[in-house]
Amino acid sequence: MFTAAFYWIAWWLFQPLNRLIGYRTTPSELAAKLALDPTKPVVYVLAARSWGDLFLLDRICRDHGLPRPGRTGTNLPSTSQAGALYLPALLETRIRDTALTAVVTRAAADPAFDCQVVPVSVFWGRDPGQETSLWKLIFADSVQAGMIRKLIIMLVNGRNVYANFGLPMSFRDFVANQKAPDFAVRKLGRLLHIYFLHARTAALGPTLQNRDVVIQQLLNTTRVKEEIAAETRRGKLNAEQTAAKARRYAEEIAANYSATSVRFLEIVLEFVWNRIFRGVEVFGMERLRVEAAQGHEIIYLPSHRSHADYLLLSYVLYRSGLVVPHIAAGVNLNFWPAGPILRRGGAFYMRRSFGSDRLYAAVFRAYVDSLIGRGYSISFYPEGGRSRTGRLLAPKAGLLGMVVESALRQSARKVSIVPVYVGYDKVWELSSYFKELRGAQKQKESASDLLKGAKLLTKSYGRVHINFGEPMQLQEYADKHLPGWRDSLRAGTETPPGWRDFVGRLALANHRRVNAAAVASPVSLAAVAMLASPQRAVSRTEFIEQLAHLVRLLEGRPYSDTLEIPVKSPAESLEWAAPIARIATVPHPWGDLLDVADRDAVLLTYARNNIQHLFAVPSLIANLFRTRAALSEEAVVTGCRALYPFLRTEFYLRWEPAEAEQVARDCIEVMLKQGLLLRNDDGRLARPGVSTPEFSTLAMLGRVMGETLERYCMTTLLLADERRTQQSVARDKFEEDCRRLAERMGVLTGRDSPEFFDKALFKGYLDTLIDLGLVTEGEDRKLLVDARIERIAERSLELLSDETRQTLLQLLSRRPQAATVALETPSL
Incomplete structure (x- = not known):
């Protein structure tokens, strides 16, 4: 009775603070994503004993229309009263009988009882803590925090709270798969314990080390010590001077991650993105969460189209409740004040080329080893630099080889490689990109660029699209493509035979998955159609028909399961794209015309190139009918099969050459259904009549390639x-x-x-x-x-x-x- 009264007093006292708490949830649309069954009770499981967590959970459930948790005592939860359970209390039943033991055992033994178990992690702030900082250890959230420390943590971090809801699990289904009710209860506790550990690591990352400690550890590694000795023997410097040189390299490279700085950057970037973009759309986050929930260390390999990529990826991950990765950045960005800011946001710097500087290579490799060994997520751009055309650049295998080797040598955790597609309606560097393609020298980044960048805040660049593609589990990929790697790499010997080819194959596989995760945005679709129109002018009616055909092509034979089409209405696509792509409307008595100026057409090629690969095979088929009115299906398939290897190389297409024939036949069927191709009485394929809208679309489609x-x-x-x-x-x-x-x-x-x-x-x-x-x-x-x-x-x-x-x-x-x-x- 006393505990119940104290609970309700605490609940009322907490309400003023509860109303001031700023929280975010994952998933953001809780009710839709959890899809709870209203006919079954709900039990929320919290990671730590904390009335503060429970009171906040109550508010979140109320805000999102979910069953609100309450004290059920020795009664089982019901559809009218959801229950709440602390993980430590559940784990305690494995050691001794408690008041909860009888309740849980009774629930497990009753075949008529079922409930939906929803694990909930509440993080007050996003600081993982630092090993040598007493201040951060006090104010960083911790499952071991006592009542007074927890109150301090809530007061300090109350505006930056993140609640992660796991997908509901059927209690009855879980129990039915176990040999006995008491065994099921114990196993459930173990699984939830592992789940919460993985959720915490995914959200906060490992405990941080002081940067000076990291640098000293690098200098003390066997690899660096040996190279210092070798450098001393080769050069004019003595051992002390060479060690000082190695320290300078380490200080140039190492990040100085700060949770406070990341939080500050989030606030600043939210303001910036809202000024220059009309939204940041994120896809594939649930695929990524599955990998993170399984405790995998994540290596992000995104496409690289703008300097904004660095900040956008970190921003999106942080807003989605995942830890910000350490990002490999070119040393050209290490200028004041951007360099120190990015460094505190997780950036570590690398030179474009190591050349013959073996000491630098040894220090850098040791740093990569330390990141992988401590379980930090990493992000870098396998293209090496920003794409000036909108297409993926050929991958560079240097850094990828280092990271993959480090990851395979450690056996503590599994590693997943996550391809990331980053696309923009409009990239702010476009003008400089095209100057460079025409032969102009690339301008060196400097502090003055930041001052010029203030002009960006007065312009709008449309929408950003980020899609996390299908992950590759690295160890499984190595088992398939690099036999014997465990014996050689885990034994500490040299890389196994075929290592270079393996890394190259892995880089290409990631590129293909990046392209498979493309986002066919309204601007990119409009660019495809407009640039394939004669003289870059077309009637409004015809243009909308062509956009509709492009979308139906992608839907009829989807390029991949990870492809996204955010807007499928052609009229809505045109309405969105016209002001961004500067598509002008020319009034005419027979119907409005659409036109784009020469300079704007050049800029549109970048948006087209982002998704041109999606139409590679349909466009090739259409091209075969450019000078032929009819062809046999076998002739069309043969032509596709002959040219497919070249298309695959240029556009990093996802299908193997052996699959080209079936892909071509599938595309033919889709084009037949849309009327873009016809089948004659003799069975041959034919193009539509020249006066039909379908002929116009077929001609446009042919010009895409x-x-x-x-x-x-x-x-x-x-x-x-x-x-x-x-x-x-x-x-x-x-x-x-x-x-x-x-x-x-x-x-x-x-x-x-x-x-x-x-x-x-x-x-x-x-x-x-x-x-x-x-x-x-x-x-x-x-x-x-x-x-x-x-x-x-x-x-x-x-x-x-x-x-x-x-x-x-x-x-x-x-x-x-x-x-x-x-x-x-x-x-x-």
Whole structure:
């Protein structure tokens, strides 16, 4: 009786404070995500004995329309009264009988009783505590906190509370799967204990170490000590000077993570994002939570399109109740005041190239080992730099190899690699990107850029889309693709045979999962359709029809399970995209027209390139009908199968080459259902009549990959030309010739698209030809061309329009300083 009275007194006294508490929940839409069954009682399980946690839980349930927890005493919870249970009380029943023992045992033994068990973690503040800081140990939340310390923690952190609700579990289903009721109760306690430990680590991360301690530990590692000794023997510095040099490297690299700084950055960034963006949409968070809930250490590998990526990823994770990762940032960002701020937000710095500085490499590798060993989540960009075109850059395997090796050498926990797609309606660096693609020098980041950045607050850049893709469990991936890794890496020996290929394969797998998690936003869909329209102008009615077809293509044959289409209404997509993409409306008596200026069209290519890969196969199929009214299905499938390896290399498509035939057939079926293709009486596939809306969409769809196919054609024609003249050609010169040909072609055809002559794209296509055995690269980097390339060059011309084909052949015939042989246009 006394305890009950004291409880209610405490409840009333707590209410003024309860109303002032600022909390966030995960998931944010509790009622919808938990989907509690109203016919079954609910039991909330809290991680610690705390009336403060219970009183806050009551308020959260009231705010979200959930059953409110109450004191049930020795009675079982009912549909009219939810129960609340502290994990320590449940664990105590494993040691001795308590008042709770009889209640739980009776519930387990009664086959007619069932309830929904919902674990709830309440975190007052987001500070994991620091091992050597008494101040932080006092004010950081702790499950061991006593009454007085808990009250202090609540007062200090009351505006930054996070409550994580686990998905409900059926008590009866769990008991039914165990051999005895008492055993079930004990096992339930163990499982919940593990769940709460994982939830705490996912939200707060491991306890922090003082930065000076971290640096000293790095210098004391065997790897660094050995390299200091070797450097001393090699160089002009003595041992003390070399050790001081290693310390400078460590201080340059190491993060100085501060929960207080992260909280401050969240407040500042919320203001900034609200000014320059019209929303930050997050997808795939539940996939990520599954990995975090299982206690996996997370390595985030996002796409890299803007300097905002660093801050956005941390912001989104923190707002979603997950610990902010340590992020590898280029040392170019380590300038005052941005460098120290980012460092306190979890950034650690690395040089673009280690060169021959073995001491720096040893210190950096030791730091990566320390992060992995202590269980910190890590994020870095496998592309190495920001994409200037909107497409994924070829992955760089250096840092990935270090992180993966460190992760596989430790056996304490499982590691998951999480691909992250980051897309923008509009990237604020676009103008500088296109200048760099045209040859301008990249400007070095500096403090003055921050002052210029204030202008961003006066502009709107639309919406940001972040999608966490399908994770890869690293150890399982290694078991499949690197046999014997456990024996070699765990034994501390050198990396196993095939390590370089394994890391390269892993990097490509992540890229494909990033693209699989693409977000087909209204702006990117509008960019796809507008840039594929002749002269970048189209009637409003036709444009809306084309947007509808693009969405139905993605829905009819989804690119992946992780693909997201946030807006499916074509009219709503146009309404959103028009002001951001600067699509102008031109009134006309026969119906409004849509138009985009030349400069804005160039900027739109970035948004198109974010999702162009989603339409690679449908566009290829449409291209095959550019000069043919009808084709057999087998001819279409054969064409797709032949070109798919090149598309896969350039766009990091998710399907294996062996799957290309089935993917092509699936796309054909979807296009038939939409009327974009017809099937004749003789069974052949045919394009629709030229006066139909479907023909217009098919033509637009074919132009989506038009520039890509033109580049393929240029490369094969140049290779065939080199073979006919029997001239040996250096690879570097050939790639430069391809770029110059594309550059000239772009000028003559009025194409203002800098990525059209991006040298990296020709390099990737040449790599695929080498993989297929059509080109051989010698040790001197000279190219030997197979005779089959001439037939491929002739067939590739069929994918071009008459005007483009004529222009390209004229350019080749007039190529300077080359004895060219005229190519006849094949009969079509």
